[in-house]
Amino acid sequence: MQLVNNQCNCENCELKPIFFEYVEEKSLENICNWKYEKAFRKGENISNQGDEIKEFIYLKSGLVKLYRKNENDKDQIISFAKPLDFISLFSVFSNKSFNYSITAIEDSVTCNINLNELKKLISTNGNFALGLLTKVSQASDKIIITTLEIKQKQTFGRVAYILLYFSNEIYKNNSFELPVSRKEIADHIGMTTENVIRTLSSLRSDGIIKIYGKIIEVVDKDRLQKICNYS
Amino acid sequence: MQLVNNQCNCENCELKPIFFEYVEEKSLENICNWKYEKAFRKGENISNQGDEIKEFIYLKSGLVKLYRKNENDKDQIISFAKPLDFISLFSVFSNKSFNYSITAIEDSVTCNINLNELKKLISTNGNFALGLLTKVSQASDKIIITTLEIKQKQTFGRVAYILLYFSNEIYKNNSFELPVSRKEIADHIGMTTENVIRTLSSLRSDGIIKIYGKIIEVVDKDRLQKICNYS
DNA sequence: AACAGCTTATGATATTTATCATATTTTTGG
DNA sequence: CCAAAAATATGATAAATATCATAAGCTGTT
Structure with a gap:
């Protein structure tokens, strides 16, 4: 991890219109004093399950995974988060400590805001609070709905889902490099590594993808979408 | 559904210390003008997936289920909610319409607050907003964590989980009447009705529960807990 | 270059879960 | 109160998924 040379450039932040929608210029200037940016290399840990939450974090660039260890010490990947998704969306306001870990799965830059200062801003600025409440709710909703959608599918549907997710949502390209291992995909969609591999192989021999x-190259997105919808 | 004769009794509301922690007496009086209570009989629908969200709803008494229909028209029960759990926790601030339905599974009374008025209160009262943000986050967190925990278990662990949930969280008694059918349990923990029935039968023949x-009477809670933890 | 460790891959098999069939019991609606 | 529908129950079987075994390919390190 590396602290980014921190010129105050919130004015140019692509998140500004969303995050700071309701904050006047004057307050916005203050934010520069509490926030700083950190750069993480692919594979680096951003925060750990159990760590005290001292900062509100969002992702400026890159890609991260949110995951937790269960009682059997097995990882469960809750979701992937891309820029404009808040990454410290849940836990932050409801817990003293993170109930999940965050790791960069591509080189990433986070913007960190001191949580106490943010809370002060919320408590003195209702409109900003309402905006933030909306964002936090949207982020939580998305996780809940996605988890339900994955849960109702079986093997092929789940693998198709995650391939379409990376292709459509993250890389916006039919050809992309998986930022995660087969095991990580398995940990996310709730199956074994072997079955993820097998399913990918099967999609390849059916000519739907190339590996x-x-x-991964998605050759026949229509069929992949059908598989995602109907299995 | 029946409108409850609506004397303003927010002062005595058991939710007051939580929900209205940060609202001064003066604002609190106003709330009486926007809110009203509704009584629902077991089985009655409180709101429907797709309905426009006009009110913030919470549960004064009773028990409800939150569920959604997926593309294949199959119900998925997202969670059960008891009093002090907000029931319009997600969607409310993030969507124009509900992305789930709510049905009373026991006689229930809801308190409904006009959403626009609530939003005004939020935007003019940062402390209240922060309190609400915390509550909404906690409610979402709980759903996410619970869903992950269920997902990682298999048949016996899932059935044990739901029995312990009703026994410990809802009825606080080793003996209780299931407020839901076997099918509804199945829709919640993601298995078939037959397998829920079979698993219950199996727990009975092992002397862990009586049916x-x-x-349901939980005879050997220790073993049930072990089953929940380790399968 | 060589080794260790991890990931990907695939086959064989075992286990888990779903599906289908059927019967009994309970609930619901006229 | 009765008939129909729904819920509960259980067995037999099929399908889906996990587990175990093995091997090849990659990656990082010394």
Whole structure:
């Protein structure tokens, strides 16, 4: 992790219109004093389950995974988060400590805001609070709905779902390099690594995708979408 | 559904210390003008997936289920909610319409607050907003964590989980009447009705529970807890 | 270069879960 | 109160998924 040389550039932040929608210029200037940016390399840990929450974090660039260890010490990946998704969306306001870990799965930059200062801003600025409440709710909703959707599918539907997620939501390209291992996909969609691999192989032999190691090319997106919807 | 004769009794509301923690007496009086109470009989629908959200709803008494229909028209029960759990916790601030339905599974009374008025209160009262943000986050967190915990278990662990939930969280008694059918349990924990029935039968023949129709008696809670933790 | 460790891959098999069939009991509506 | 529908129950079987075994390919390190 590396602290980014921190010129106050909130004015240019692409998140500004969303995050700071309701904050006047004057308050916005203050934010520069509480916030700083951190850069993480692929694979680096951003925060750990159990850590005290001292900061509100969001992602400026990159890609991260949110995951937790269960009682049997097995990882469950809750979701992936891309920029404009808040990453410290849940736990932050409801807990003293994180109930999940965050790790960068691509080189990432986070913007960190001191939580106490943020809370002060919320308590003195109702409109900002309402905006934030909306964002936090949207982020939680998305996790809940996504989890339900994955849960109702079986093997092929789940693998199709995650491939379409990376293709459509993250890389916006039919060809992309998987930022995660087969095991991580398995930990996210709730199946074994072997079955993820097998399912990918099967999609390949049906000519729906091509596989070059970590690189996936979606050849027949219509069929993949049908598989996602109906199985 | 029946409108409850609506004397303003927020002062005595058991939710007051939580919900209105940060609202001064003066604002609190206003709330009486926007809120009203509704009584629902077991089985009655409180709101429907797709309905426009006009009110913030919470549960004064009773028990409800939150569920949604998926593309294949199959119900998925997201969670059960008891009093002090907000029931319009998600969607409310993030969506124009409910992305789930709510049905009373026991006679229930809701308190409904006009959403626009509530939003005005939020925007003019930052402390209240922060309190609400905390509550909404806690409610979402609980759903997310619960869903993950259920997901990682298999048949026996899931059935044990739901029995312990009703026994410990809802009825605080080793003997209780199930407020839901076997099918509804199945829709919640993601298995088939037959398997829920079979698993219950199996727990009975192992002497862990007794079954009298809808009435369940947990005979050996320690073993049930072990089953919940380890399968 | 060589080794260790991890990931990907695939086959064989075992286990888990769903589906289908059927019967009994309970609930609901006229 | 009765008939129909729904819920509960259980067995037999099929399908889905996990587990175990093995091997090849990659990756990082010394």
